[in-house]
Amino acid sequence: MLYPMSELLSRALKERYCIIAPSIRDESCMRAAIEAAEELNSPMILNCMFPSWDYDWDQGDSEAIRFQVALAREYALRTHIPVAINRDHTPTFEGCMQAIAAGVTSVMIDCSTLPFAENVQHVKEVVIAAHAAGVSVEAELGHVGIGDVQDHSETTNDKDFELEANSVLTDPAELHEFIQLTGADCVAVSIGNAHGPYAKKIIPHIDFDRLSALRKAAPETPLVLHGGSGTGDENIAKAAKMGICKINVGTDVEAGAWKAIVEIYQAKGRVTNPFSVARKGYKAEIIRQIKLLGSENKAW
Template identity: 40%
Template sequence: MLTSMKNILEDSHKHYYGVMAMNCVNIEMARAAIMAASEENSPIIIQIGPKQMKLHGHKEEMYPLVKDLAERVHVPVALNLDHGTDYDVIADCINTGFTNVMFDGSSLPFEENLQKTEIICQLAHMAGCSVEAELGHVGMAVDDDDENFDLFTNPEQAKDFVERTGVDCLAVAIGTAHGDYPKGRVPKLDFERLALLKKTLDMPLVLHGGSGTGEENIKKAVSLGINKINVATDVCTVAKKAMLDEVEKNPKIDYVSMCIAAEKSMKEYVKYYINLIGSNNRFNFGDVEYHGHE
């Protein structure tokens, strides 16, 4: 069933496990994620960014698709707008039925980020939609932003931000970045900062740039309080490899068979990731609210 991301993350925060947030732009991706979650008895977050939504995964098609798939399974599913920056796009997604929106004001001055986040929270909460914000800045791996300590989240500043905005979860910058890291490099995460952020804020925390971060980094981040992990690049890489492998085996393969191979590979990857971050067998979904269990 489609539910608020807040419902999902409140439980993962309480019990220290992670929930996968997978960027999806078509039926193969969404179905792979949701069916994998169903088989693993895990919550799942489907998300899509404004650029992805504009180029390919239009909200007019993705919302009813995700809603229909969510209604077929017994596990909680949230639909999130990822990295929203434009007020009109965010408001449109709230009105469409997205169950969470992210306002990304991380590149703005602190006070401007705070004020705009507060406005988005007021608008979303009136519609029963939860809100994710970002403080600090998770930049691009190609620009080595994961090594720029000036972009990392300040715990005391974050506390002020959360208290004044009423945001439901916070994306923090602790040493990850979006996209592919240079070959052979695994990011070094600031776990001491993460532990302090969790203690100071006592709320669900989000890790952007989960792709390429490494199993040990991900597991330790979850153990210290990361509750939502965004994954896009790694899933796309898995799907692309599966399709290319099928073409190599049979150059005359038809397009539908390629899509089936891609979906199968993504589903297996999501199941692996769910077990990596500990969200398997974590739910008891009632008629209204999500209640996890140990």
């Protein structure tokens, strides 16, 4: 079943669990995510990334976006578990509208590198249009940077991220005002987390005092953690209990995929049907994280 993301997150906030939003780059990812959610009876957020299908495809290729979202909708409509389809990071109104026209149920407008007033203005405009279409809006306040810029630059040509390595922590007083002014359904916060792998694989220090203050400043608004990979099992389980309702995970689930292939290759010297093997590895890591985040058996 397909839902606006706000429906999934408001339930998660009430019951203090967190829903994984794995990076969806192709159909294998979708299938793995839906199968994992069905097995554990958990809600699921398909976090569609553009460029995603293939890095050679341009970010503005609307046909690629329509094709990916159409497939995601098929998976969502054929399962009994609640699913939201989110368009991850776009800095523009046009990007959000393109995704809404393609059929997502949530968009993330990321203007987190702009000054507060400009961020507010952009988010407000998207909220008016998206809500008219029954689509939820995720915004970002403070800025979640990149854990390991060098590693990231080798694996992606995502231009949005290139110049934004430095994080800016989210200010609780600003968060309260931001939500009042924009009407955003959920907000990605910066509390020590970062995108991609962390440099030297260090487990980051998550500022739980800040998370607690943010939670108090916005008691009714689900908060989102980007860069969930490598953040540490204890940290993310604790964050889930403290009101982080959605966690974006890319690197860790992708590592599940390639590790599964490497394991078989090392044992047998070849891998028959590597795509299936990769999907199962990706799915296994999602299952592990669903259990950690407390969303098992929370489907309705």
